[in-house]
Amino acid sequence: MHTGFGPPPIFSFMFGLISFLIIGTIVFVAVRGLTTWTRNNAADVVSVPARIVSKRTNVSGGSGDTSATTTYYITFEFADKERIELQVRGNMYGLLVEGDEGTLVYQGTRFHEFQRQ
Numbered sequence: 001m002h003t004g005f006g007p008p009p010i011f012s013f014m015f016g017l018i019s020f021l022i023i024g025t026i027v028f029v030a031v032r033g034l035t036t037w038t039r040n041n042a043a044d045v046v047s048v049p050a051r052i053v054s055k056r057t058n059v060s061g062g063s064g065d066t067s068a069t070t071t072y073y074i075t076f077e078f079a080d081k082e083r084i085e086l087q088v089r090g091n092m093y094g095l096l097v098e099g100d101e102g103t104l105v106y107q108g109t110r111f112h113e114f115q116r117q
Contacts, residue, residue, distance in 0.1 A: 040108035050104040086111040
């Protein structure tokens with residue numbers, strides 16, 4: 001029962017729950033990023049013949065006073081028809097074209113380079 005002093009218990013409960021969810025989300029994202037970074041560092045650097053089969057972008061933000069951010073992805077196909085999509089820098093994205101063939105160098109999910117033939 002509420003005695004009239006301080007906030008009602010439901011407000012205290014909701015404040016605690018929302019704080020817990022925000023902190024939990026931050027910890028989850030940080031652990032996931034650290035796990036990916038560690039896994040990529042432990043992976044072998046692979047150099048393999050590949051062909052570019054598609055390119056795509058993902059634009060986020062840009063509403064109100066925030067600026068938009070564009071993330072660039074390229075999908076590579078190997079001789080055995082297996083595919084991998086890797087994030088690349090914008091300048092590399094602009095240099096490569098679907099259908100290009102060459103040697104892909106990558107480490108885990110980390111793109112290193114693509115040398116056209």
